[in-house]
Structure formats: C-alpha cells, structure tokens
Amino acid sequence: xxxxxxxxxxxxxxxxxxxxxxxxxxxxxxxxxxxxxxxxxxxxxxxxxxxxxxxxxxxxxxxxxxxxxxxxxxxxxxxxxxxxxxxxxxxxxxxxxxxxxxxxxxxxxxxxxxxxxxxxx
Amino acid sequence: xxxxxxxxxxxxxxxxxxxxxxxxxxxxxxxxxxxxxxxxxxxxxxxxxxxxxxxxxxxxxxxxxxxxxxxxxxxxxxxxxxxxxxxxxxxxxxxxxxxxxxxxxxxxxxxxxxxxxxxxxxxxxxxxxxxxxxxxxxxxxxxxxxxxxxxxxxxxxxxxxxxxxxxxxxxxxxxxxxxxxxxxxxxxxxxxxxxxxxxxxxxxxxxxxxxxxxxxxxxxxxxxxxxxxxxxxxxxxxxxxxxxxxxxxxxxxxxxxxxxxxxxxxxxxxxxxxxxxxxxxxxxxxxxxxxxxxxxxxxxxxxxxxxxxxxxxxxxxxxxxxxxxxxxxxxxxxxxxxxxxxxxxxxxxxxxxxxxxxxxxxxxxxxxxxxxxxxxxxxxxxxxxxxxxxxxxxxxxxxxxxxxxxxxxxxxxxxxxxxxxxxxxxxxxxxxxxxxxxxxxxxxxxxxxxxxxxxxxxxxxxxxxxxxxxxxxxxxxxxxxxxxxxxxxxxxxxxxxxxxxxxxxxxxxxxxxxxxxxxxxxxxxxxxxxxxxxxxxxxxxxxxxxxxxxxxxxxxxxxxxxxxxxxx
Numbered sequence: 001x002x003x004x005x006x007x008x009x010x011x012x013x014x015x016x017x018x019x020x021x022x023x024x025x026x027x028x029x030x031x032x033x034x035x036x037x038x039x040x041x042x043x044x045x046x047x048x049x050x051x052x053x054x055x056x057x058x059x060x061x062x063x064x065x066x067x068x069x070x071x072x073x074x075x076x077x078x079x080x081x082x083x084x085x086x087x088x089x090x091x092x093x094x095x096x097x098x099x100x101x102x103x104x105x106x107x108x109x110x111x112x113x114x115x116x117x118x119x120x121x
Numbered sequence: 122x123x124x125x126x127x128x129x130x131x132x133x134x135x136x137x138x139x140x141x142x143x144x145x146x147x148x149x150x151x152x153x154x155x156x157x158x159x160x161x162x163x164x165x166x167x168x169x170x171x172x173x174x175x176x177x178x179x180x181x182x183x184x185x186x187x188x189x190x191x192x193x194x195x196x197x198x199x200x201x202x203x204x205x206x207x208x209x210x211x212x213x214x215x216x217x218x219x220x221x222x223x224x225x226x227x228x229x230x231x232x233x234x235x236x237x238x239x240x241x242x243x244x245x246x247x248x249x250x251x252x253x254x255x256x257x258x259x260x261x262x263x264x265x266x267x268x269x270x271x272x273x274x275x276x277x278x279x280x281x282x283x284x285x286x287x288x289x290x291x292x293x294x295x296x297x298x299x300x301x302x303x304x305x306x307x308x309x310x311x312x313x314x315x316x317x318x319x320x321x322x323x324x325x326x327x328x329x330x331x332x333x334x335x336x337x338x339x340x341x342x343x344x345x346x347x348x349x350x351x352x353x354x355x356x357x358x359x360x361x362x363x364x365x366x367x368x369x370x371x372x373x374x375x376x377x378x379x380x381x382x383x384x385x386x387x388x389x390x391x392x393x394x395x396x397x398x399x400x401x402x403x404x405x406x407x408x409x410x411x412x413x414x415x416x417x418x419x420x421x422x423x424x425x426x427x428x429x430x431x432x433x434x435x436x437x438x439x440x441x442x443x444x445x446x447x448x449x450x451x452x453x454x455x456x457x458x459x460x461x462x463x464x465x466x467x468x469x470x471x472x473x474x475x476x477x478x479x480x481x482x483x484x485x486x487x488x489x490x491x492x493x494x495x496x497x498x499x500x501x502x503x504x505x506x507x508x509x510x511x512x513x514x515x516x517x518x519x520x521x522x523x524x525x526x527x528x529x530x531x532x533x534x535x536x537x538x539x540x541x542x543x544x545x546x547x548x549x550x551x552x553x554x555x556x557x558x559x560x561x562x563x564x565x566x567x568x569x570x571x572x573x574x575x576x577x578x579x580x581x582x583x584x585x586x587x588x589x590x591x592x593x594x595x596x597x598x599x600x601x602x603x604x605x606x607x608x609x610x611x612x613x614x615x616x617x618x619x620x621x622x623x624x625x626x627x628x629x630x631x632x633x634x635x636x637x638x639x640x641x642x643x644x645x646x647x648x649x650x651x652x653x654x655x656x657x658x659x660x661x662x663x664x665x666x667x668x669x670x671x672x673x674x675x676x677x678x679x680x681x682x683x684x685x686x687x688x689x
C-alpha cells in the first residue's frame with residue numbers, strides 16, 4: 001500500500017508539481033486548498049505526512065499546524081512546512097507551531113523528496 | 122670836691138682838652154661842670170651850669186619826639202582797626218563761603234559788599250558756584266535720563282532675549298506669538314495688541330493671538346478676518362512699512378470696518394507692522410493705545426524687531442509643520458517600500474517556483490525521456506531561473522537590512538558544517554573551471570551560536586565570488602578560532618582589487634567594472650549583504666588585496682552571538 005501524503009497548498013502550479021513529483025515517486029497525494037479543508041482531510045484520511053504551505057488564505061499554516069498537533073489522534077503525523085523566504089523568522093515560527101521540518105520556497109522538488117523520504121521512506 | 126680832685130689828678134700838661142662832667146656845685150645841686158687849666162697861673166678854672174639849665178634844649182626835643190611817636194602809634198592803631206574792619210571781615214566771609222561751596226553747598230552765595238577787588242573776588246566765587254550748581258544739576262539730569270534710557274534698553278533687551286528664547290525653545294506657535302505680542306505691547310507702552318497670520322489661499326489675515334483684548338472686540342476680530350489691503354495693516358502690507366494712526370478719532374484718519382468698534386472700546390491710536398519675509402506676506406503685528414498721539418520712531422523700530430521675531434516664529438512653525446508632514450510621508454513611503462518589496466518578492470517567487478519546479482521535474486525525467494538538445498536548453502533555463510531567484514533574494518535581503526527588519530535566527534551551529542555546505546555547493550563549479558578548492562580548518566573548532574543559514578550565505582558569497590573571478594590557480598578557505606572569535610578567510614589567486622575599488626565593492630550595486638556584471642552575473646549586492654550580516658553578528662568583514670596578487674576576504678565574528686548587533 002502506497003504511503004499517503006496530504007498537501008495543503010493554495011497555489012495550483014505548486015500542487016501540480018508536487019503531484020507529479022510524489023506520484024512519480026509512488027506516493028499517493030491528497031490535496032487541500034485551505035487550512036480548514038486540510039484539518040478535515042487529516043482527520044478523515046489520516047495521511048502518513050503533511051506538506052504544509054505557510055501562506056494560506058484564511059487559517060495560515062502555523063495555526064493549521066497547531067490545531068492538527070493539538071489533536072491527539074493526529075499529533076504523530078509528521079508535518080513538513082513550506083516556508084517563504086520573504087518573511088524572516090518563518091523557520092523558527094514553524095518549529096514553534098509544531099512542524100517537524102521545513103523547506104524554503106521556492107523549493108527544489110529533488111530536495112523536498114529527500115526530506116519527505118526521511119519521514120516516509 | 123670831686124671835680125677838683127679829678128682835675129688835679131690829671132697829669133699836668135697832658136692834655137688841653139677837658140671833658141665835662143656832672144657834679145655837685147658849691148652851693149649844692151647838680152651841675153654840669155668843666156674846667157680848663159691855665160698853665161701860667163697853674164690855675165684850674167671851673168665853669169658850672171646847673172643841669173636843668175644845661176639840658177633844657179635836649180629835654181624839649183625829647184619831649185617833642187615822644188609826643189610825636191605816641192601820636193604815630195595812636196594813628197597806626199586806629200588805621201589798623203579801620204583796615205581790619207575793611208579787609209579781614211570780607212576775607213573771612215570769602216573763606217567761609219568758599220569752604221561751604223567747596224563742601225558741596227553750591228546754592229550758597231558769598232555776601233561781600235566792599236566795592237573793591239574783594240567784592241569782585243566774591244562775585245567770582247559766586248559765579249563759579251552758580252556754574253558748578255548748574256553743571257551738577259545738568260549732570261544729574263543727564264545721568265537720570267541716561268539711566269532711564271539704559272533701564273529701558275535693558276528691559277527691551279530682556280524682552281527680546283525672552284522672546285527669542287521662546288521662539289527657539291518652543292515650537293508651539295501660539296505660545297511664541299502670545300509671548301511676543303505681550304512683550305511688544307508692554308515695551309511700546311500700549312494697551313493691547315494682536316498678531317495676524319496671512320492665509321494665502323483666502324487672501325485674508327486671521328487673528329492668531331491677542332493681548333489684553335476685550336471679549337466683545339475679540340469676538341468681532343475673530344469673526345471678520347482682515348482682507349488684504351484693508352485697514353492700517355492692509356496699508357502696512359502694501360507699503361511694506363509700519364503704518365500708524367495717531368488718532369483714530371480724527372476725521373478721515375481711519376476708515377476701516379473696525380473704526381467705530383475700536384473707538385467704542387476706548388482705543389485712540391494704533392500701529393501696524395507688516396510681517397514679511399523674502400517678499401512673502403506672513404502676517405501682521407498690531408498694537409493699540411488708549412491715548413492718542415504719535416508713536417516715536419524708536420518705538421516703531423522696536424516694534425519692527427518684534428515683528429521680525431514673529432515672522433521668524435511663524436516661518437519656523439510652518440517649516441516644522443512641513444518637515445513633520447514630509448517625514449511622515451517619508452516614513453509612510455519607506456513602510457510602503459518595504460511592504461512593496463516583500464510583496465513583490467513573494468509575487469515574483471511564486472511563478473518562479475513553478476518555473477524552477479517544472480524544470481527540475483523535466484530534467485529529472487519525470488515527464489519522460491528528455492532529448493539531449495532539450496536537456497541542454499532546460500539546464501540553461503534552470504540556471505537563469507536560479508540566477509533570477511538569487512537577485513530577488515538579494516534585493517529583498519538588502520531592503521530588509523536597510524529597514525532594520527532583518528532578524529537573525531540565533532541558534533547553535535557548527536562552523537565546520539557551514540564550510541562543508543559551501544564546499545559541497547561550489548565543488549562542481551570549481552571543477553568546471555579547473556580551480557583547486559582547498560580547505561584549511563582547525564580541527565577543534567567549538568560549536569558556535571549565530572544564524573547558520575545567513576553565515577552560510579556569507580561564506581557562499583565570498584567563495585562564489587572567488588571562483589567567479591579567478592581563472593587559474595586556487596581558492597582556499599581557512600577557518601580558525603582566535604580569542605573566542607571565528608576567523609574565516611577566503612583566498613584566491615585571481616586578478617586582485619585596487620585600493621580604490623576595494624572601497625566600492627562593499628557598496629550596493631557596485632562591481633569593480635560594470636562589464637564584469639554582464640560577464641560574471643550578479644547585481645553586486647552580495648558583498649554589501651555579506652558585510653551587514655557579519656556586522657549583525659557583531660563582527661566585521663574586510664579584504665586584503667592588490668592587483669595581480671589575488672584577494673583575501675576575511676570575516677571575524679564572535680563564536681557565540683547572544684544578541685543581534687545594531688547596524689551603524
């Protein structure tokens with residue numbers, strides 16, 4: 001059974017790149033466009049890893065992470081944040097919110113895949 | 122008888138002369154006697170004459186002389202008394218008078234009525250005293266006048282000093298103008314005053330401050346601003362000179378709208394001074410007096426000084442307002458700029474993310490086999506995309522640093538790892554250019570505290586530059602610890618940098634030669650950013666180089682940075 005990765009990302013091109021990358025690497029990808037949607041999908045689908053964009057409309061990535069990590073049924077799911085280089089201190093804030101790792105946008109698909117494989121081989 | 126004895130005792134024949142002598146006569150009584158010897162007879166013949174008879178003529182003469190002397194004495198005493206009465210008294214009077222005058226009693230007059238030189242002398246004394254008295258009186262008057270003048274001057278100066286102090290110490294225009302008008306009114310001995318500020322847009326004078334102005338008048342003055350050209354102030358502005366109305370009640374003296382009201386309020390005279398600076402109307406200073414009469418020129422001049430102080434104050438306040446507005450605008454513009462740059466860099470990066478992402482997926486063969494020619498183009502595409510990304514990042518970094526918004530993420534790190542990361546990143550580039558990339562690192566480097574990502578950026582920039590500008594030879598990275606500070610040096614065998622250029626390369630958008638920008642790429646922001654990042658760590662970054670000798674860029678920073686340093 002292939003591993004499932006939940007991608008919470010509002011930008012279509014990024015979702016497409018991740019989908020092409022992950023499916024090529026034999027992962028199953030489920031998509032959410034907003035934080036709220038992501039929390040619901042995490043609850044219903046129980047993915048093996050979550051890729052969390054930080055700059056989301058509405059509920060941002062930090063808050064979404066906090067809520068997922070606050071849920072005992074979901075708290076063990078590793079979350080890799082995709083932080084924006086534009087805002088300083090994002091990495092620190094990501095860790096504080098409960099993220100397990102982060103990659104900086106624009107990310108290299110190759111580097112991202114390596115990071116994912118650390119958690120979901 | 123004694124005379125006979127005497128005669129006989131004389132040696133006979135010794136002398137023919139005989140001396141007379143006084144002796145007692147034969148019949149008694151005193152006689153003057155003399156003898157003569159008659160030799161042949163050996164007689165002595167004596168002759169006697171009674172004394173009284175003999176001395177009678179002498180006695181008479183003596184008596185006469187004595188009488189004469191006595192008379193002379195009496196006469197001279199009489200004369201002395203007379204003279205004393207005629208001379209000593211007036212001299213005494215002169216002396217006493219002179220003494221009194223000398224003691225300062227200049228009103229004293231000497232009374233000598235002798236009709237001679239003494240009286241003349243006395244008059245002379247009196248005249249001198251009178252002169253002195255007059256001079257003293259004049260002098261006192263003059264001193265008094267001068268003292269008054271000086272006191273006035275001191276008061277004016279004090280008022281001026283106070284006003285200029287107020288002008289320079291407070292930016293509150295109302296306070297300054299109130300102080301000016303109060304001092305002005307007091308110093309020119311007026312009863313009330315006001316300062317108007319010119320409103321250019323509406324061509325009218327608005328009341329700014331008043332001093333000692335009744336509510337009724339104040340209400341009217343506020344309600345009807347003076348129009349340009351109206352009243353005394355209007356004329357003063359038109360002529361650029363003070364205008365005074367010595368008597369508001371005189372027919373035709375004043376025909377302003379306020380004439381009646383001013384008279385009703387008890388004012389009879391007014392003086393208006395224009396506030397003009399560099400031919401620009403600023404406003405007007407008006408003082409009013411309840412007593413009619415000309416304003417003396419010195420008071421008009423004094424008021425001019427107050428007017429120029431007011432002008433200065435109004436001007437200062439306007440400038441200050443302008444500067445405040447400007448700085449607020451600037452601040453806002455700066456905030457907008459920072460926000461704009463942050464937004465823009467994010468917006469630019471989103472599509473770039475897609476470009477680089479797809480390119481990498483294509484190159485990784487995710488979409489199928491890539492023909493050789495396409496691969497080559499895709500690689501160039503990826504390189505350009507990454508270059509563009511670097512430029513965007515640099516601009517963003519620098520704008521954040523300039524805005525003081527670049528926050529270091531201070532954490533534990535290993536300098537050794539930083540060096541390894543950089544070496545791994547640039548290895549292929551060094552190999553491509555056939556340059557030796559050497560590392561000389563102390564083995565016992567302790568762990569540091571700082572912003573690892575930023576320090577990696579700094580070293581990457583230095584090593585990247587070294588590789589970029591060196592065509593043959595080597596690039597060497599040295600890292601060590603000295604006195605609790607990491608010292609990292611990047612040495613190359615490149616062309617070297619002249620002293621003049623060494624200053625420039627740390628400035629934004631500067632490369633030694635603009636043609637190298639095209640050839641080597643980069644916007645020339647890297648070193649400026651690197652230096653600031655090192656400075657934020659409380660360290661410094663410098664270069665030692667000379668043309669033909671290669672370059673060594675070194676940075677030294679505390680191994681453990683607990684607080685971000687402020688940039689100068």
